[in-house]
Amino acid sequence: SYLRPNIIFAGPMPSIDVIRSVFLLLVAPYLAAGSTFQLNDHVTVTLDQTLPSLSISANGVELLSSLSSDSGKVVPIFSTATNKVLKGPIDDTFYVLKERTKWRTRTDTMSIDEVDDSGLPESLSFSGDMYREGDRDGTAVPYTMLIKGVTQNAFGKGVSVDFELSVEDGHANRVFITAASPADEKVFGHGVQYTSVNHKNKRIPVFISEQGIGRGLQPITGFLNTFAGGAGGNEFTSYGCKAQFVTDMKRGGLLFNTEGSVWDWGAEDGNAVEVEVWGYPVEGRLFMWEESPSEYVEMLTEYTGRMSPLPEWTQEGAIIGLEGGSDIVENSMDKLIEGDVKMVGLWLQDWSGLHHSYDGDRLLWDWKLSEEQYPDWDSLRSRMESLGINMMTYINPYFQSNLDDDSESNSQFAEGDAKGYFIKTTGNETYVMKSGSIRFGCLDVTNPGAVEWAKDIIKEKMVKEAGSKGWMSDFGEAVPYDGVMYSGVSGADHHNEYPEMWQELNRDAVRELGMDDEIAFFSRSSWNRSPGKARVFWLGDQLVTFDDKDGLQTTVIAQQSGGLSGHSIAHSDIGGYTVSDYPLAHYHRSAELLKRWSECEAFSGSMFRSHVGSAFEDEDSQVWEDDVVGHFSVFSKVFSWLKEYRLELMKVAEERGAPLVRSMFMQFPRDSRVWDEDLMKEQFMFGEDFLVAPVFQEGAVEKNVYFPVGGGKWTSIWDGGEWEEGKTETVQAALGRPPVFYKEGSEWGKKMQEWIKEQGF
Numbered sequence: 001s002y003l004r005p006n007i008i009f010a011g012p013m014p015s016i017d018v019i020r021s022v023f024l025l026l027v028a029p030y031l032a033a034g035s036t037f038q039l040n041d042h043v044t045v046t047l048d049q050t051l052p053s054l055s056i057s058a059n060g061v062e063l064l065s066s067l068s069s070d071s072g073k074v075v076p077i078f079s080t081a082t083n084k085v086l087k088g089p090i091d092d093t094f095y096v097l098k099e100r101t102k103w104r105t106r107t108d109t110m111s112i113d114e115v116d117d118s119g120l121p122e123s124l125s126f127s128g129d130m131y132r133e134g135d136r137d138g139t140a141v142p143y144t145m146l147i148k149g150v151t152q153n154a155f156g157k158g159v160s161v162d163f164e165l166s167v168e169d170g171h172a173n174r175v176f177i178t179a180a181s182p183a184d185e186k187v188f189g190h191g192v193q194y195t196s197v198n199h200k201n202k203r204i205p206v207f208i209s210e211q212g213i214g215r216g217l218q219p220i221t222g223f224l225n226t227f228a229g230g231a232g233g234n235e236f237t238s239y240g241c242k243a244q245f246v247t248d249m250k251r252g253g254l255l256f257n258t259e260g261s262v263w264d265w266g267a268e269d270g271n272a273v274e275v276e277v278w279g280y281p282v283e284g285r286l287f288m289w290e291e292s293p294s295e296y297v298e299m300l301t302e303y304t305g306r307m308s309p310l311p312e313w314t315q316e317g318a319i320i321g322l323e324g325g326s327d328i329v330e331n332s333m334d335k336l337i338e339g340d341v342k343m344v345g346l347w348l349q350d351w352s353g354l355h356h357s358y359d360g361d362r363l364l365w366d367w368k369l370s371e372e373q374y375p376d377w378d379s380l381r382s383r384m385e386s387l388g389i390n391m392m393t394y395i396n397p398y399f400q401s402n403l404d405d406d407s408e409s410n411s412q413f414a415e416g417d418a419k420g421y422f423i424k425t426t427g428n429e430t431y432v433m434k435s436g437s438i439r440f441g442c443l444d445v446t447n448p449g450a451v452e453w454a455k456d457i458i459k460e461k462m463v464k465e466a467g468s469k470g471w472m473s474d475f476g477e478a479v480p481y482d483g484v485m486y487s488g489v490s491g492a493d494h495h496n497e498y499p500e501m502w503q504e505l506n507r508d509a510v511r512e513l514g515m516d517d518e519i520a521f522f523s524r525s526s527w528n529r530s531p532g533k534a535r536v537f538w539l540g541d542q543l544v545t546f547d548d549k550d551g552l553q554t555t556v557i558a559q560q561s562g563g564l565s566g567h568s569i570a571h572s573d574i575g576g577y578t579v580s581d582y583p584l585a586h587y588h589r590s591a592e593l594l595k596r597w598s599e600c601e602a603f604s605g606s607m608f609r610s611h612v613g614s615a616f617e618d619e620d621s622q623v624w625e626d627d628v629v630g631h632f633s634v635f636s637k638v639f640s641w642l643k644e645y646r647l648e649l650m651k652v653a654e655e656r657g658a659p660l661v662r663s664m665f666m667q668f669p670r671d672s673r674v675w676d677e678d679l680m681k682e683q684f685m686f687g688e689d690f691l692v693a694p695v696f697q698e699g700a701v702e703k704n705v706y707f708p709v710g711g712g713k714w715t716s717i718w719d720g721g722e723w724e725e726g727k728t729e730t731v732q733a734a735l736g737r738p739p740v741f742y743k744e745g746s747e748w749g750k751k752m753q754e755w756i757k758e759q760g761f
Contacts, residue, residue: 034047035047035048039150043056043058044057047115052111053068056147056161059159063161063287064177065180067178067180069268078143078165079108080105081105081107081173081174082174083174109131122150123149126144127143128142128143129141129143141167141171141172142167143166143168145165146166147162149285157292158290158295160299161285163285165281165283166280175279177282178268178274179273179275182249183270183271186675187247187265187273188245188663189244190243190244190561191526192539192558193241193558195236195557196557197557197560197681199265200266200270201265201270203236203266207241207260208240209233211237213231213232213233214232215549215554216234220232220580239525239526240499240537242528242565243257243284244528246287246289246293250288251287252300256285257283257284260278264276285303287300292666293669297563297564297566297659303528304530304531305529306566306568306654307532307535307566309653310520313390314344315639315642315643315647316344316640317342317343317608318341318344318623319343319344319346319608320343320345320346321611322347322612326377329348329380333384333389335624335625337387339624339632340633341632341636345470346389346392347393348374348393349393351468352364352365352367353366359437362438365399365400366400367462368412369466392470392471395457396475397476397502398440399411399422399443402437419449419450420449421447421449422442422450423443423479426482431483431484433478455505455508463513463515470522472522473503473506473522473534479491496527497528499530500529520536522571522607523535524537524540531568532566538607539570539572541577541578543577544613547696551696553681553694556681556684557680557681559604563662564663569650570660572601574594574597574610575593575611575613575623576593577614579620588617589613593698594621598631599738602635603690604692606646610632631735634736641755645687648687660686661686664684666685682704689742689746690746691742693731694738695738702732705723705730705739706727707727711744715753717740717749718737718740718753736761
């Protein structure tokens, strides 16, 4: 061990800075500059107490290291600060971490004073101070860094190592890690990202929130951000952002912390990443992948948990999203039956009734069957089940207090409020929040009684009484920072982790019924360990556009990004969700968009589910209409034919975490072209066999496609045309024939091509 020297001074005690100077003069020369320590056989830690600097590497790959500036000065890898603490509800006007204000006590210097190697080869720790240069006595914040837990990938390739950075309580409310990130490094992941693919030189907030409407698409984003309290969002607002990353330099990482964080991948003029964590200790894991980022996903999902195959019935056809009462539903379903659409589910999100107010007709957040909306539910259910179509419903963790009629006293909110089942204010009252005209309480998932109560609602009201074989398990992003939880956890600590606990509640209810192989609920928000709890993800509320801001193209980006964080089984609303009639922002769904979305989902979605949109209006194209239903029928059958292929992929997801939709670099990492951000937005791998390049341009009938090196000859599933690897070619992309190719030697590809020929598609 290397410890602070025992030096005895006569007279007044000198400053810490003087002691450190004496230490460096008398003792440091006897310590090896850049002392190296070996953890097991794979991880090397190098410490230089003079600079000071840190380097953690695995099998020669730098995982975390200090940055030296052009002047030769080492940028402190650890620092602290204080800043204002966020308070208040996180509602539909609060989409992202507030921009930082002026730091009051940001430290700019650090020391490494003690190194404890007594735990080698299992662990190593070192400690010192973080402080402002020239004022160590007045600003010193003691820290300890522990490095431990070296683990090899269970599948043979790749290594991980854990760390814990502890800070003495009471000195700060922010911790920073500023580490080297070469200017040409490509950075991916950070959970479900919808627009950004390569995050280098971008600042990523990790704070679960509503996605926003438009997210940079103009004029709607500017209009909503100006006149609706920021509801337009931005490039990084996400239901499932995460403190996780992987890069092309064979490294990755994640934080275990639930507090918010900000990752600045352009720090120090693009040569570093600055991770700002809104709490401490900072705990995490670093990864080294050897041959493919797939190894990173395997190691990451050992921690996050892995998703399991969906019930087989969900893979056999389309799930139709409808609403509006029995007559509208039955008329629409009749058109789909006449159109020969292969269907397995009828999803009625308005099963609980409607709330009528200034912001239109919205779902009633009181989770029981509405006899007013569906007076003949049982006969509708009986007819659908006779056709092999399962009923599906909707729930979220919010309970409405302002119902439209005299039933408020008998509402679930009244019951939960009386029993103390909702998040509370500091005054021990239910924390009533708002979503437009709706007032609601948020289920306190840290309260065991509240959890059992909510599970009973799912089991009794949804499954037994309504016969639901699945549901949208919505929301989970609204924990207020100043809310009071039953467990005592703070709002700041609980906000990001809430989705995990909400998904676990849903999954436990299903398992307690013994129906895990029959019921499929789909979740939107997520946190680190959501993959091990959720059944299937859906990608949220896209705008009815083609673009990469908030439209169809964002689903391809989000599938790939989420797949690097354990979201291996996911899908989107076919046709998108958000329609609008704001001034200068008129967005309605076209038949062409709906068709292109169907094509994309048939070769990417883990379920094939439509949505009527946020406003059920004549102007918006629907899947049962004459100019769409034939096309929709074809791709419902394409999806159904791919059932066994997807189930095989889901089994791999359960065993190794591999996503169904994969960035090309997961399969062809040696091809430098496939790491390109622009290309990744345009095409992806569906499992190991199929290269898919959906059409994102209105009116397009052809598309440029790059054929990755490593796939040999690529063959079109539609006409058998062959294309050489390593080349970009212009291919035909008419409606009904999206560019899809299979790699050389793929048996699945050959079978599909034969089937398509037999069907005459």
